[in-house]
Amino acid sequence: MGIVSELSHQEYTTGFNIQELGSVQPARPSTTTSTSNMNPLFLLYKMIEHKLFPPADTKTSFAGKTVLVTGANTGLGFEAAVKFAKLGVSSLVLAVRTHKKGEQAKREILSQSGRTDASFIHIVLFDMLSYPSVQSLAKQASLLPSLDIAVVNAGIFATKHETSPYGYEKDIQVNTLSTVLLSLLLIPKLKASKTSTFTPTLEIVSSGTHKIMRLSEEDQASSRPLSQISSPSHKWSPNFQYSASKLFLMCALPHIAKQGEGKDGRPEVVVTSCCPGFTKSGYHSW
Numbered sequence: 197m198g199i200v201s202e203l204s205h206q207e208y209t210t211g212f213n214i215q216e217l218g219s220v221q222p223a224r225p226s227t228t229t230s231t232s233n234m235n236p237l238f239l240l241y242k243m244i245e246h247k248l249f250p251p252a253d254t255k256t257s258f259a260g261k262t263v264l265v266t267g268a269n270t271g272l273g274f275e276a277a278v279k280f281a282k283l284g285v286s287s288l289v290l291a292v293r294t295h296k297k298g299e300q301a302k303r304e305i306l307s308q309s310g311r312t313d314a315s316f317i318h319i320v321l322f323d324m325l326s327y328p329s330v331q332s333l334a335k336q337a338s339l340l341p342s343l344d345i346a347v348v349n350a351g352i353f354a355t356k357h358e359t360s361p362y363g364y365e366k367d368i369q370v371n372t373l374s375t376v377l378l379s380l381l382l383i384p385k386l387k388a389s390k391t392s393t394f395t396p397t398l399e400i401v402s403s404g405t406h407k408i409m410r411l412s413e414e415d416q417a418s419s420r421p422l423s424q425i426s427s428p429s430h431k432w433s434p435n436f437q438y439s440a441s442k443l444f445l446m447c448a449l450p451h452i453a454k455q456g457e458g459k460d461g462r463p464e465v466v467v468t469s470c471c472p473g474f475t476k477s478g479y480h481s482w
């Protein structure tokens with residue numbers, strides 16, 4: 197299977213690749229057979245279900261904790277940031293694309309959480325379309341006194357075929373490659389922040405669409421599936437590309453989790469992924 201192999205041989209910048217961060221073995225993707233669950237009736241059903249039976253609210257205190265949220269200026273990342281603020285987080289790092297968006301989010305988070313101690317919010321700029329920028333974010337995170345929780349949330353749902361500076365289609369670049377890179381780079385700081393009473397968490401926001409993604413035999417057999425699917429000549433639709441980018445991300449997840457283990461094989465970082473479900477956000481702004 198070429199997915200993890202291509203991921204692991206990514207030349208992120210000068211000579212840097214995932215392989216150097218540890219052993220990365222090829223994994224089989226969890227391809228399944230149906231795309232029918234993308235139909236509007238199913239999505240409507242899920243929305244009603246979630247409205248009627250919302251997840252239980254959490255009361256956990258985040259006092260004393262430092263939390264980083266990427267894509268924190270809008271949508272799910274913003275809502276997560278508000279929630280952490282309401283739950284008393286001591287230091288909240290908003291990783292966003294522009295200073296203006298960060299400042300606006302900061303004002304809104306303070307207003308919605310009712311907190312007046314504005315200095316607990318820090319804004320860091322980054323762009324997932326640039327490896328040096330992703331590395332710079334990780335570097336800045338490494339300089340924090342501690343990093344207890346990282347929510348790697350920023351993502352896109354491209355509505356037209358566009359290519360990143362590295363030649364990959366943008367969903368693949370942002371949702372897979374840069375998300376994997378950032379996750380791997382954050383692990384050492386998270387590990388170093390473990391205490392006897394708290395194990396840090398890396399939460400990667402994925403999507404359940406990876407489960408209904410079906411790669412063709414040809415794509416699965418490719419030694420460079422990310423490049424193949426990125427090609428303008430490959431079959432393209434927003435749903436296909438997005439779901440493929442999340443499937444590739446899930447293929448990398450066990451390898452990211454492996455990096456979170458200590459020498460004895462026990463987790464020093466809880467590496468987890470979630471799907472927020474179909475949610476009205478920047479993705480679905482109708």
Ligand SMILES: NC(=O)c1ccc[n+]([C@@H]2O[C@H](COP(=O)([O-])OP(=O)(O)OC[C@H]3O[C@@H](n4cnc5c(N)ncnc54)[C@H](OP(=O)(O)O)[C@@H]3O)[C@@H](O)[C@H]2O)c1
Nearest residue numbers: 267271272293323324325349350351403474475477478479
């Ligand atoms: N909404 C859903 O139904 C749904 C379902 C399943 C999974 N998800 C996942 O949830 C996560 C958040 O999505 P959302 O629904 O909240 O979407 P959203 O409202 O569009 O928010 C996406 C966030 O990602 C940021 N972002 C996009 N491209 C970036 C880049 N190149 N560099 C840095 N930041 C970038 C955006 O920044 P800008 O504001 O600057 O564009 C924004 O802050 C994504 O990973 C998505 O795949 C969403």
